[in-house]
Amino acid sequence: MTTSLLLQLSSLSAALLVPSTLAATPAQWRSRSIYQVLTDRFARADNSTVHPCDVTLNEYCGGTWKGIEYKLDYISNMGFDAIWISPITKNTADGYHGYYQTDLYSLNSNFGTAQDLKDLSQALHDRNMYLMVDVVTNHFGSETADDIDYASFVPFNDSSYFHSYCEIDYDNQTSAEICWLYDNLPDLRTEDQDVVDAYSTWIGELVANYSIDGLRIDSVKDVDKASMPPFCEAAGVYCLGELSNNDPSYAYPYQDVLNGGGIINYPIYFSFNETFIYSGHATTADLAYNIYLDRNNSVDSTLHGTFTENHDNPRVAWHNPDITVAANAIGWTLLTDGIPIIYYGQEQHLAGADDPGCREAMWLEENGSYNTTAPLHNTTAYLNQVRTWAVQNSANYTTTKNVALNYSDSQIAMQKDVIRTILTFAGEGQVASTFTTVGAGFGAGVTVVDVISCATYTATSAGEVTVGIGGGAMVVMLTAGFLAGSTICGY
Template sequence: MLPSLVFFSLLASFSAVFAATAEQWRTRSIYQIITDRYALEPGAVVNECVISQQTWCGGNWNAIRKRLDYIQDAGFTAIWISPVNQNYQGPRSAYGDPYHGYWIADISQLNEKFGTAEDLKALSDEVHRRGMYLMVDVVINNVMSTSLTPDYSKYMFKDAKYYHPYCAVDFSNTTSEQQCWLGDKQVPLPDVNTENSEVKSKYSDWISDLVKTYSIDGLRIDAAKHVRKDFWPAFAKSAGVFCMGEVFDPVVANVADWQGPDALDSVLNYPLYNALLAAFALPGPQNMSALMDYIEQSKKTFKDTTVLGNFLENQDVARWHNLSVDPQSLYNAMTYTFLSDGVPVVYYGLEQGFSGNADPYNREPLWSSNYTNTTSYQLMTTLNKLRTFMINTTDWATQKPNVLASNKNGIAFQKGEVVSILTNIGSPAQNLTNIAFQSPWPQGTVTIDVIGCRQFVVASAGYVEVEYTKGGVPVVLIPSTLQGSGLCGTTMEGLHTGTVPGQTVAQSSALLSAMVAWPLSLLLMVSLGWRW
């Protein structure tokens, strides 16, 4: 028999898995997966996966389970998988097959294409065995049809009275957005009447059962703004876990309206996504003021910025590399998503430099990359290690960022004891381009650039200047208290920062060299000086 202390400790851990809250999720970082495209089971025949054909490529839940090392080794502490429920079954539609999981048929059933109930439970169990969380995508707003007169008997709600009558969406009208059918006349998406009391009750029972049966820790809710806002509190309460909604809109006020006790715990941060594109994409407007505007608006408008879902890619937008050709633009923007407020969300393949345009070209098979340890993968690993270290040793997750300086070429901001200096100048050398700011540390403070594992001492008056005469890599400074972080884990010029296994100075230098060398083959180094 277990001693009572151990028993209750295990019980608390068990309970946390089944009811992960916003407070717990703000400490996580999420790797987003389309199940059909992430991995094949060992020994599976690798057939050609032609993404333009919009059809099945063979991924499933067992394959994800057997490839979790790739995700966990990069430091991610949660996975988000595409919808697990039964999808359209029938002749190929005008837009291909439902490999992505978003064309719901009977939501009360699982999608047999991805495996059995036992397979999904095994994936959940393995995720939790590793101390990670499982987020599942759910589609509540609609089902899928190939006709404007669907056979409702195929769905969980089996009568037309449970659906809004057909109308095309007018995206300038909120009522139309919430009651008309998404899709088009070739593949219409019949809109479930979520104002109906029977629908509300059955959805609440269904989500409660799904979460408990498969030990789900969080939900990503598709098309959340297409359902009346007052539907969500009761639904979320029945789920009993963290709920992050999709509100596809670039305007802070419009998105923020869907976060809070009268709506959802969190939303995907589309306003930040658009601001980062404007600020860092190359070619692009290099409009750093767009990011500054976002920061100011978000402080005033969002209920809780610490749990917003920060992303650079997802299944609905073009790949970053399709929009920005310079790798430094990715490294700088990525650093912002990890080290500012919010929960970092990385869409599978970002780390491999996938460059597909919008649907379906942004849904490539990951196995084509051979899961290579790329520069981007290494940078994500470093950022995850730093973020996890700060969360585990301080109250970093709830500390608010503070902009120290900004200009047209970059931004310096502080969150807790971490100062990030980011730039949009890209890989080529830029004469006389710099960001100068007064650091938060007193003269003589020893700091470490976590990206390059280089030591710097704050000089008189605490002013720091980052010069980009040799190129624009991100710089991330913290005081030299890295013991136990797994970062810079060796002696550097007389400074010992820890002996734990992890990233060594040589590995960090290799990462920095790779960041600044590809693809221009330039040796680009960031130099730090001080002004007083």
């Protein structure tokens, strides 16, 4: 490490009071259900429902950490026990999303003060909820592409810490790691030990200062792989790496460099959406095969982040407005393998297009304004309740891997431990029909409850059931005996 960087880090670290904190392990994260918020767009501290936010302007709209704290009842009442917030470091004037950082050791004042962030962390922990913070290790941000002021960056205040500009060729791994995402995002030399050491020092202090329980790491595929193990080790918490790639053989091995963490599961995201959301792009057989690849190609598929919406991609309802398809997407997210991640507003059926369209202001009345009676809000809360019951009452639920059972043209049945789920992309106009499981493994003659309709069925001697499906509704089945005491469907 250069002398100048050593002195910077020593000075910056001395100014920080680092309290003790208990790290949340990957195993502890398995049971969690994450609600992702784009800090600037989720909640304002003044509780406004009219403050304007034009997503096309790419500017700050006023969401804050204090606003999130004030809405924790809304989040926790849906059954979420973790939140993921935007990067918290100081950004450029147009870095409302948090990914254009300029100073690792200063917070983004648009989101609040250090005390506000500590208050949010404390409020979460008081509710037994976890805090996941987004972090950027690949690049810094500049307001312009011309005459980048490297001296203003902290702690990497010289161009020698960055690669020279080049355009990325994503078919070449070296190019992905050394070239720039955009011409105003200087790419850090994460292969250099002084950069690795600086990041490791910073992240250890950040986690301790704000009692952070987990990290979502941006653009993992664009950093030097060898930089990730010491970074995650220094953090001492669960690391969830983001790489937007649909190739399982490329994406899943990244779990090895994240110290037993997981990846944002883009391979299964693309497979599910191509089957259920982009009508006709793929078949249920394709999805079943990708479930198999997830189980068998991952180091541990139960540690990935499972999602169907996020801040970088068009929302489900933009592709397909059918609300029952959206409900099935939420069912998939919450009941398949991995740690489920629901993106803010998904429960309000927001329909934003590609970035920046999918970054709506949640507080506006036309976007739902935290409507607790919205159909998808209730679906989300209910399925979280079902999942939580399984997590708390089956010793194997979180570690058992999801299996695709059988499928038809528009339905697929899957099993994760005690829960068997049948999802359909037929939509609201689906004619009532029946579906018979294959390999469900219920005990002969046991009573099986579809907790969506509360209808009951008796398993055959082979342990299968034939259930009614109609109107695009999913089927979520547990045995009546397992449900006893849950209050679900009156049991």
